Amino acid sequence: MTIYQSGQINTNSLNVPDLYVQVLKPQNIALNDVSTGRIGLVGTATWGPVGTPVIVGSMGDCLSAFGPKQALASDIGTAVNIAIMQGASDFRCVRVSDGTDAAATGTLDGVSLTAMHTGSAGNALSATLVADPIITTHYTLSISHATLGSRSYRGTTWAVLATAVAADSMALVRIGLPSTVPALAAGSVTLAGGADGAAPTTAAFLGTDGATRTGLYALRGQGCALGILAGVSDSTSWTTQAAFGLGEGVYMIACGPAGDGIASAVAAKAAAGLDSYAVKLMFGDWLWWNDDTNGTMLVPPQAFVAGLLGGLSPERSSLNKELYGAIGSQKAGLVSGGTSQTYSTAELSALFAAGIDVICNPAPGGSYWAVRGGISTSSDGVSDDDSYTRLTNYLAETLNAGMGAFVGEVISATLFGDIRAVLLGTLSNMAASGILASASWAVVCDATNNPQAETALGYVRADVQVRYQGINRFFVVNLQGGASVTLAAATAG
Template sequence: MPVSQAGSINTTALIVPDIYVQILPPQNTLINGLPTNILGIVGTAQWGPVNAPTTIGDMNGYSQTFGAVQNRKYDMGTQVALAVLQGANNFKCVRVTDGTDVAASVVVQTNCITFTSKYTGTLGNGIQVTLSTGSAASSWRAVVSMPNRQPETFDNITGTGAALWANIAAAINQGQSGLRGPSQIIVATAGVGTTAPTAATLSLTGGTDGATTITSSVLLGQDTIPRKGMYALRNTYTSIALLADCDDSTSWTTQVAFGEKEGVYMIGVGPAGDTISNAVSTKATAGIDSYAMKLLFGDWVYWQDTVNNVTRLVSPQGFVAGCLANLSPEQSSLNKQLFGIVGTQKSMQNLQYSSAELQTLAQAGIDLITNPIPAGSMFGVRIGHNTSSNQVINGDNYTRMTNYIAYTLNSAMGKFVGRVQSTQQNDPLRRQVDATISTFMQNMIDQGMLDSFDNKCDLTNNPPNRIAQGYLQDDLNARYLGIAEKLIVNMQAGQSVVTRASLAAGSA
């Protein structure tokens, strides 16, 4: 009684009498949408992997992986902290350096062993290794400690001379079977020295961050293997991304190209203290006109940095990106309150934007943070647009919903490639493709994320000649929910105005 998957046996050529059970897949395949809350941030840090996208959920996780927030431009931790204040909780962090970064290290005794921090950066200068007698007789213990981490203990290491140092290195690098894994803080390299250990606490030194000469080229990185900088975010399902404090307009077109190809909403920014006329001119010169980037005006933000105990001027990118990451994709950043802002360069001068200034920025496709916003006296995003000049596609919601639907379908529909289809009216494959996409779109309507849609996958858009060439086509039209940007209230008032109440009073 053979049991097989559907399609694995030829049911028109069976010879042996028997029961043949075929397991059929469900006819209605369901799609689970891709996450839209992943925020990619590229910048510098004082520790951690370089050019490797690393998942972070909160500031505690960030500090353990990359160190503390640094009071300097291009700091990745600063932008993560700003986004966390807005509710963001899913990050892909990419640390970059200028190539001068060095890992802290210490050489023990006379070339007996060298301890080197696992990653480059100044945080490695806080690492200590304590050598002492072990719990068992004639053994040694190595304890590795680092700020904000649990100490790592490698105990009962035996041996003499060079063999002992080699065993210490092996325990640290490979872990101790049944006791603990390898160190996540340092790497040990045994030397040729044979001197017996001396109990001591050793401090690693010489670590540098490689954050002195960061440029837009470093932040952008390279798109060849191994990918670096922004390009390290490829294929990570990042939905929103920013290059920390990257105010170089020559990088904008490259960011736009990446955003369009990867389905990432790039959050750009102009230089601190910029003027409106210069911002408009610079954007026009850069030649960006795309739904893939949101460009923020260079009115930077004052923020209370509690780690470094100072009020700092920081790029507005993290505030806006964090807000978007905390919103469903059909929503706009327009008129949403932002948290943690002490003031902007404009507001700290007790100045407000005029209607003419806001109109100029909006027409140019440049967004900004202001106080007040239509919702009241609070800081928030004022316009809610990307850089496109096309009014139909220049909303935050267009960028995020389009990327969400397109990349969800791209991820989920590949299972139908390679399957058979016929020219019959009720072909199972076309019906399943139609039902799968339609169910996903209807779920969005049911969740209040979509207005309406039409979907078609039948013989009208898959004629026999196209089927014979191996094509299968589904045509999807989706209407997004609109964003109420301009509220118009028509008021007629005066002593002579007729109202329903006044008519009722007159008849009485």
């Protein structure tokens, strides 16, 4: 007897009588869900690789990867901080620069130490070389930073230390040895000369989409459901963001410039030709935020919205959900200042009719900061809600991630049945988790929509229809009062 794995034996070519055990793969009855809360964030930082997506799951991760926060609208750390407060916990962050970024450097006895990454955070890196108090030929090189952490290396020569540093994937510096390497000697140095390059252009934020991807395009294939170009309010970027969002299944959260007016915002959107369910455009009424590092800051609304949506299931809208950490807005002023100017119905109507959303206080549910419209920039009333974009992307990405396994299979009734089973199982699981309503889908994959003329050419088609759950946007309560009102027995309480 011989045991074979699935596909290792051709049962039609057997000529020796024997027992053949073939281990088959478990039946795939549903697809694995894709992430609906991952945020792709492009911004500036005081440390970290430029143009490379970095996984961040907490503020500790962010500070270690990108250094201390800065009081900038484009700062990655600030945006991550705000988004985490709203419920987000999964980020892919890409640092951009204006090209003037530089790595901090220092020397110990002619041996050069260069910060692993560019940025001003490197200027606080200290390197200390001390001899072992017992074995004096052994030295310890310690590299430390209050935010980035510390790394230590032991060796008897600079060459040994340089090798140890080069082998450390978490190293904070690189060591450059001179042609004549000195003997080890105790000493210390603080690196200097690091620069952030923290004023990148819109083009730098968008990046390039070639063999080496940078900026926004570095987020391709990262599985992001939401996207932010932190602090970018340039209307010329909006249609590019829309194209990226459509192609990657990413809901891009854009914004207008700080202190914008409603009329100018409406005009800018029209001039840009922006009309897409892939982009949510926030009005340029920026928010005041009390940062734990930089104090009171005026920040763009993007991270609040992305963080909120990142913590919500894909069938839900941002409309009327409470936001945390905002202490005022440009229109309302600082809460501590006692001002509370609000939006009129006419102002909100003008924004929403143009496909522009806004964060304000109060909300329909009470006196708290919230997204007031829950809409995208689409002019189609069927596809202009957050939930349409997010659920459509979720369904499409889930199918795209798993249905490719059927390519290359023999076209038969069995294949049709297997495809239907996986699709129905996947949709049923979504209903069980509340993403879809019960029995709100239809799947056809059989001979009726796969005629022989098409299957003979290798085509197989599965037609999937899914009815989404609506969002309560216009809640009407009919109240009838008076002494003459006659109560219906079935509704009297």
